[in-house]
Structure formats: C-alpha cells, structure tokens
Amino acid sequence: MGFDIRLPIGLMFGTFGMLLTVYGFATSGSEDYVVHSLGININLWWGLALLVFGAVMLALSWNARRS
Amino acid sequence: MHPQPHWIDYLILLVYLGFVLGIGFVLKKQMKTSADFFLSGRSIPAWITGLAFLSANLGAQEVIGMGASGAKYGIMTSHFYWVGAVPAMVFVGVFMMPFYYGSRARSVPEYLRLRFDEKTRGLNAVSFAVMTVFSSGVSMYAMGKLLQLLLGWDFNLAIAISALVVLGYTFLGGLTSAIYNEVLQFFLIVVGFIPLVYLGLRDVGGWDGLKARLNDDTLVHSWKYMGSAHANPMGVEWFGLAMGLGFVLSFGYWCTDFLVIQRAMAANSMTSARRTPLIAAFPKMVFPFLVILPGMIAGVVAAHTSAAPMAVTASATAGVIPESGGKGIIPPKLDSDGNPMVKNGATVLDYDLATPMMLVRYFPSGLLGLGLCALMASFMSGMAGNTTAFNTVWTYDIYQSYINKHASDQHLLWMGRISTVGGLLIAVAAAYLARQFNNIMDVLQLVFAFVNAPLFATFLLGMFWKRATGHGAFFGLLSGTIAAAVHHGLTIPIGSAIGIKGGYLGMVIHEYPSEMAQNFWTAIFAWSTCMLVTIFISLFTKAPTRESLEGLVYGMTNLPKDEETVWYQRPTSLAIVVLVLLVGFNLIFW
Numbered sequence: 239m240g241f242d243i244r245l246p247i248g249l250m251f252g253t254f255g256m257l258l259t260v261y262g263f264a265t266s267g268s269e270d271y272v273v274h275s276l277g278i279n280i281n282l283w284w285g286l287a288l289l290v291f292g293a294v295m296l297a298l299s300w301n302a303r304r305s
Numbered sequence: 306m307h308p309q310p311h312w313i314d315y316l317i318l319l320v321y322l323g324f325v326l327g328i329g330f331v332l333k334k335q336m337k338t339s340a341d342f343f344l345s346g347r348s349i350p351a352w353i354t355g356l357a358f359l360s361a362n363l364g365a366q367e368v369i370g371m372g373a374s375g376a377k378y379g380i381m382t383s384h385f386y387w388v389g390a391v392p393a394m395v396f397v398g399v400f401m402m403p404f405y406y407g408s409r410a411r412s413v414p415e416y417l418r419l420r421f422d423e424k425t426r427g428l429n430a431v432s433f434a435v436m437t438v439f440s441s442g443v444s445m446y447a448m449g450k451l452l453q454l455l456l457g458w459d460f461n462l463a464i465a466i467s468a469l470v471v472l473g474y475t476f477l478g479g480l481t482s483a484i485y486n487e488v489l490q491f492f493l494i495v496v497g498f499i500p501l502v503y504l505g506l507r508d509v510g511g512w513d514g515l516k517a518r519l520n521d522d523t524l525v526h527s528w529k530y531m532g533s534a535h536a537n538p539m540g541v542e543w544f545g546l547a548m549g550l551g552f553v554l555s556f557g558y559w560c561t562d563f564l565v566i567q568r569a570m571a572a573n574s575m576t577s578a579r580r581t582p583l584i585a586a587f588p589k590m591v592f593p594f595l596v597i598l599p600g601m602i603a604g605v606v607a608a609h610t611s612a613a614p615m616a617v618t619a620s621a622t623a624g625v626i627p628e629s630g631g632k633g634i635i636p637p638k639l640d641s642d643g644n645p646m647v648k649n650g651a652t653v654l655d656y657d658l659a660t661p662m663m664l665v666r667y668f669p670s671g672l673l674g675l676g677l678c679a680l681m682a683s684f685m686s687g688m689a690g691n692t693t694a695f696n697t698v699w700t701y702d703i704y705q706s707y708i709n710k711h712a713s714d715q716h717l718l719w720m721g722r723i724s725t726v727g728g729l730l731i732a733v734a735a736a737y738l739a740r741q742f743n744n745i746m747d748v749l750q751l752v753f754a755f756v757n758a759p760l761f762a763t764f765l766l767g768m769f770w771k772r773a774t775g776h777g778a779f780f781g782l783l784s785g786t787i788a789a790a791v792h793h794g795l796t797i798p799i800g801s802a803i804g805i806k807g808g809y810l811g812m813v814i815h816e817y818p819s820e821m822a823q824n825f826w827t828a829i830f831a832w833s834t835c836m837l838v839t840i841f842i843s844l845f846t847k848a849p850t851r852e853s854l855e856g857l858v859y860g861m862t863n864l865p866k867d868e869e870t871v872w873y874q875r876p877t878s879l880a881i882v883v884l885v886l887l888v889g890f891n892l893i894f895w
Contacts, residue, residue, distance in 0.1 A: 243485050243489075246328055246485070247489060251492065251496065254317060257313065257320070258317075265671070270669040270670060271669055273669075275504055275669055275672075276504060276508055278504070280668075280669065281669060284500050284672060284675075288496065
C-alpha cells in the first residue's frame with residue numbers, strides 16, 4: 239500500500255542538495271566558513287553529496303516502477 | 306546572543322515541513338478502514354518498518370540526551386546502545402516476533418488479553434496510553450524550550466507549529482504516514498549529523514586528538530573502568546549495568562513497548578516483521594558515533610574565533626545563553642535570576658545544550674537549516690510515534706473494549722482521528738504543565754519507570770511458559786510495580802536530598818554511588834518480584850486450556866520457517882551478523 243517512499247526521499251534530499259550547492263557556490267569565500275566550518279565550504283560539498291544521494295533514491299524508485 | 310538563521314535556513318525548514326505534510330495528504334485517500342489507519346494494512350516492506358522502528362524511538366532523549374551524556378560520561382554512553390538496545394532488538398526479532406505477529410493481535414495490550422485476561426490488558430493499556438501522551442508532551446516542552454533558548458523563537462509558536470505539523474500528518478495518513486515520515490526523519494538525522502561529527506573531529510584532530518584534549522582515560526573506554534562503580538564517571542558497576550540496563554530495562558522497552566512493536570506489526574509478512582528490529586539494529590549500532598561524539602567534542606573546543614561581543618551586560622537576562630563560565634562550548638546552567646548555578650563549589654553545566662551548541666558552532670548558514678531540520682525531525686518523530694501508538698491503544702484497547710463494544714469499522718476509523726486530536730491536545734497541555742511545574746513531570750516519569758520495570762517478566766513468562774495464568778500476570782505486574790516504588794523509597798544516591806530522588810519511605814537502607822545505579826537496581830528488584838509472584842500465583846490458579854494458547858506461546862505455535870528466503874535475508878543470519886559486529890565494537894572501545 240501507499241507509494242514508493244524513495245520518491246519523496248529522493249525529491250526532498252535532491253531539493254536540499256540543490257539549495258545547498260547553489261548557496262554554497264554563491265557564498266564561496268564568505269567569512270562565514272572561516273568562522274564556522276574551519277574554512278571549508280561545507281555547503282557546497284555536502285550539497286553535492288545530497289544531490290548524489292537524492293539522485294540514487296530517485297533512480298531506485300524509477301527502476302522499481304519500471305519492472 | 307542568538308545566532309541569526311538566514312533566509313536559506315528558513316527556506317530549508319519550509320521545504321522539509323512541506324514534504325512532511327505532503328506525505329500525509331497523498332496518503333489520506335488510502336485510509337479506508339481502521340486497519341489501514343492503525344496497522345498500515347500490514348503491508349509495509351521490512352527495510353521501511355526497520356528504519357521506522359529505529360526512528361520512532363529517536364526522540365529528543367536520543368539526540369539531545371545522548372549528546373549530554375557523552376559530554377558527561379564520554380564513550381561509556383555507548384552502553385545505552387551496545388548493551389541497552391541492540392541485544393534486546395535481536396531477541397525481539399528472533400524469539401518474540403513470531404508470537405506478536407502470528408497472534409494477529411492489533412496491539413501489545415491486545416496480545417496480553419489473548420494470552421492472559423481482560424484485567425491484565427486493561428492495566429497495560431491504561432498505563433501505556435497515559436504514558437505516551439505525557440511523553441509526547443515532554444518532547445514538545447523540550448523542543449519549545451530549546452528553540453527559545455537557542456534561536457530566540459517564541460515558546461508558544463514553537464509548540465503550536467510542532468503540534469500542528471504532527472497532527473496534520475498523523476491525522477491524515479495514520480500509521481503509514483507516521484512510518485514514512487519516520488524514514489524521512491531517519492535520513493535527515495543521519496545527513497544532518499555526519500557533517501557535524503566530521504567538522505568536530507577534524508577540529509580536534511580526530512579520535513586521538515579528542516583523547517588528548519579530554520585528558521581523562523575514564524572518558525574514552527567503555528568497559529575498562531566498570532569493575533567498580535567508584536572508578537568510572539557513570540557511577541555504575543558492570544553487574545548493575547548488564548542486568549539493570551542490559552537485561553531488565555532494555556528488554557522491557559524494546560520487547561514490550563507498543564510504540565516500537567507497532568512498526569513491526571505493520572510489516573507485510575512474518576519474515577519482514579522478524580527482520581524489522583534486526584534491520585534497525587545495524588544503524589542503531591553506529592548511532593553512538595553520530596550522537597555521542599558531538600557531546601564529547603563540545604566539552605573541549607573553543608567558541609567561534611570572531612564571535613561578536615554580547616550586547617547584554619553582566620546582569621544576563623534569563624533565557625539567554627551566557628558566553629562564558631562553561632566548559633568548552635557547553636554553557637553553565639542558569640538559575641531563575643539568570644546567574645550561573647553552583648553546586649559543591651563547581652559550576653553546574655547545561656549538558657543538554659552540548660549538541661545544539663555544536664550545531665550553532667560548526668554549521669554556517671545553509672547547513673544550519675539542515676541541522677535545525679534534523680533537530681526538529683528528532684523531536685517530531687518521537688511525538689508522532691507516541692501519537693500513533695496512543696490512538697491505536699485508545700481506540701482498540703480502551704474505546705472498543707470498554708466504551709463502545711459494537712462500533713462499526715468506519716466509526717473506529719473516525720475515533721482514530723478524533724483520538725489523534727485529543728491525544729495531541731493533552732500533550733500540549735502536558736507541555737505547559739511541564740513548563741509551570743518541572744517536578745510534576747519528574748514524578749510522572751518516576752511512576753512510569755515503576756510501571757515499566759516489571760513488564761518484561763510478564764511477557765517472558767507469557768510467551769515461554771504455558772502454565773502462566775491471567776491472575777498470576779496481573780498480580781505479578783502489580784507487585785513488581787510496588788516493589789520498584791518500595792526499593793526506590795528506601796534507597797538514595799549518595800549526596801542527594803530525601804524526596805524525589807528516593808528515601809521517602811521513612812528510612813534509607815542503602816546508598817547508591819549514583820542515580821543511575823539506583824535506577825538499574827530498582828528495575829532489577831521490580832523484575833525479580835514480578836517473576837516470582839507470577840510463577841507463585843500461576844501455580845495456585847487454574848491452568849489455561851491448551852486451545853486458548855494456540856499461536857500465543859512457545860511450544861503451541863508453528864514457528865515460522867525461513868527456508869523460502871535467501872540465507873542473508875533470514876532473521877537468524879541477520880541476528881548473527883549483528884551480534885558479531887556488536888562484540889567487535891565493544892572490543893574496539895574497551
């Protein structure tokens with residue numbers, strides 16, 4: 239019953255990934271990263287990781303629906 | 306000074322809330338019968354119920370409390386996972402689930418009625434219903450207070466938003482919606498805490514750097530100092546830990562609490578139901594690294610390099626986090642006048658703020674939004690779990706059993722929705738009650754602990770001893786609860802005043818080295834009393850008939866065979882892998 243949970247997981251984390259990646263790219267070099275995250279642009283890197291995670295979930299869900 | 310979340314943080318929070326509610330809306334159309342609403346039509350695959358099994362328990366106590374405990378006791382906190390959870394999860398999956406799922410009972414109290422009698426079910430149903438509603442309220446209160454303190458949000462607004470969101474998705478989509486959201490929240494908590502642990506560890510120079518900075522060997526070993534209660538910061542010795550926490554409390558919770566069992570009961574087959582707690586055990590084993598390490602790191606790092614000076618002068622107002630006088634980034638606890646509390650010459654630290662302060666310390670805007678989502682997700686999944694367990698027990702075990710025996714299924718579905726609203730309203734009331742009178746909640750939690758402690762003895766005898774009778778179970782439970790209260794009332798942790806901490810029965814016959822040791826031994830006494838009384842009374846009352854035990858007791862049930870699945874999917878193979886890994890983790894951090 240219900241629907242494939244991987245669809246909303248993929249969509250939500252994909253959206254988070256996109257927001258963080260774009261925001262991280264736009265704010266690269268910001269003082270914020272020196273103050274908080276040891277000079278690492280963590281938004282950009284974690285955003286990219288979430289994009290990959292979201293894409294994998296969407297692919298799994300798409301694959302399950304096709305078969 | 307409150308950190309100021311930017312628009313990007315709020316945008317991430319909004320996206321999260323949108324998805325949570327959206328799932329409820331999509332599922333609403335499929336809620337046609339009460340079994341859909343309360344049991345998800347027994348149709349959910351094991352990996353989903355497994356993650357929900359874990360996540361329903363992932364309340365505020367876990368994320369905030371385990372961080373606090375990590376700051377106080379160090380890596381010994383892992384005992385709450387590797388001793389106090391995983392073995393019980395393996396046991397319930399391998400040995401108990403065949404009876405729960407196989408009996409087709411719709412709830413844990415209902416199993417008690419099938420196996421024993423009406424009064425045992427009534428006792429369990431009522432105490433469980435009251436307990437879940439109040440725990441939900443305590444979660445809500447903790448979240449409101451935290452958001453107020455950390456971000457300067459309005460307490461009322463925080464309560465209202467969280468209650469409405471949880472109400473929204475559990476009202477619309479019932480258990481399925483709660484379970485789906487628990488899966489979402491599981492990933493959110495993982496995704497929110499990995500960068501925190503990464504940045505924190507990188508800052509202190511890894512595990513070795515953390516060890517060097519802590520400079521206290523008792524904080525970085527889990528078993529080495531357990532020989533005597535006085536040698537370790539927890540104040541517990543290995544026997545009290547293994548029996549009290551590892552056996553009585555942990556098995557009592559994971560094997561009998563409907564909040565978690567309900568997730569397994571929603572699984573689509575017997576094998577899935579048995580795999581549910583075993584699948585949950587894998588992430589549970591590695592959670593200590595996500596939730597304990599931030600607490601440990603919080604005690605040894607410095608605040609921001611360029612934090613703006615506080616606008617408030619020396620007379621700090623209550624409700625603001627002071628910037629100095631703490632340890633690492635853990636601030637001191639403030640009394641009602643806003644001055645740091647001092648006990649026995651040392652500043653009292655507000656350990657519950659360890660993990661939240663870590664988020665604010667290491668996350669820049671953007672990731673901070675994700676961290677806040679993870680924090681809110683942990684509070685809300687706990688609340689939703691309590692709400693769905695409450696509405697089921699209320700509707701099936703109290704309303705249908707005692708108030709309206711001939712209710713139609715549509716009426717029960719309606720009742721499920723009404724009791725969701727009612728339960729959350731009581732929870733909100735409890736949250737405000739907790740805000741007004743902190744002691745009331747302490748007393749309630751103490752009473753719950755007394756009621757819960759003996760439960761596992763009843764289930765153990767019920768499932769594995771054919772001769773156990775209804776009278777035995779009922780009076781065993783009662784005397785176990787009384788034994789817990791008596792033991793607690795006659796003992797006290799060293800250095801505590803007589804009152805809520807114990808000693809209220811007129812005399813103190815034993816002093817424990819810590820409150821934790823006292824709790825563990827209270828549980829041991831309650832369990833043993835319940836066990837003995839149940840056996841004793843059962844032997845003197847009429848034995849249950851063979852037919853009435855069919856499918857409910859070991860030896861009277863065709864145990865499921867797992868041959869049809871591949872070997873690595875069988876519950877027993879999963880259990881063995883879990884136990885091997887468990888021993889490994891304990892040895893690494895010995």
